Amino acid sequence: MTPVLEWVDVHYRFPASSTPALCGATLRLEAGQRTVLLGRNGAGKSTLLLQANGILRPSRGQVRVAGVPLDYSRRGLQAARRQVGLVFQNPDDQLFSASVAQDISFGPLNLGLSVAEARQRVAAAAARCAITDLLDRPTHALSGGQRTRVALAGVLAMEPRIILADELTSGLDPWIRQQVFAVFNRLVAEGVSVVLASHDLEVARHWADLVAVMDAGRVVAAAPPDHVFADPALRELLGPVAPWGDGVMG
């Protein structure tokens, strides 16, 4: 089966940085897969996700969407972004329109959909993310959890086949978190491949089909959670399960 998304030996260094952020990262994703991307701060998770829809371009290696190498022309990127939706680590990087409805409709209108079609997409995405009551709000008057769901709805409105969520669930209250995972699960059931970059080992263990572990710019493991968590070297790399796990609390 052709992977829906694939990074092949991707290398990348930020212009301002002397050390590479990615140095040979390889990972393949299937349709309808729940992937959790783990790794310490600075391991390269965000950089890897930013390569997937062409915001960043590898200096070496390749990103392939449905088997086809990314085309970095304007049209190519537009086509890629129809397939690959990215929710940024910081929703403030994503929300820039005056109102929530305008913000969510930005992507669909950009795809060339009619105003009526875009409106339908906005309504459907907002309903999924339980933010219908926020549609007329100014984006600057939202709480953190609301911003996160608006950013997610903006990506859903593009109806991508792959959704990459960069630490989306960090800092959400348990109710909203549960709601976001319900949205993910429904997408997965529809065949969408969902990737969540996270530090949450419990989510990786219990929610993921595939756990990908990054370290120093490489994907050092990509396997089902049982396999990853049974490996002592990977466990060591992932750190303690909870701060009180090794006697911190006495």
Ligand SMILES: Nc1ncnc2c1ncn2[C@@H]1O[C@H](COP(=O)(O)OP(=O)(O)O)[C@@H](O)[C@H]1O
């Ligand atoms: N905009 C940037 N400019 C320069 N270096 C960056 C930038 N963003 C990230 N980096 C560096 O790239 C490496 C990977 O970072 P990142 O992909 O953000 O890791 P993670 O998401 O796993 O925490 C780190 O060394 C980080 O300092």
Ligand SMILES: [Mg+2]
């Ligand atoms: Mg990051």
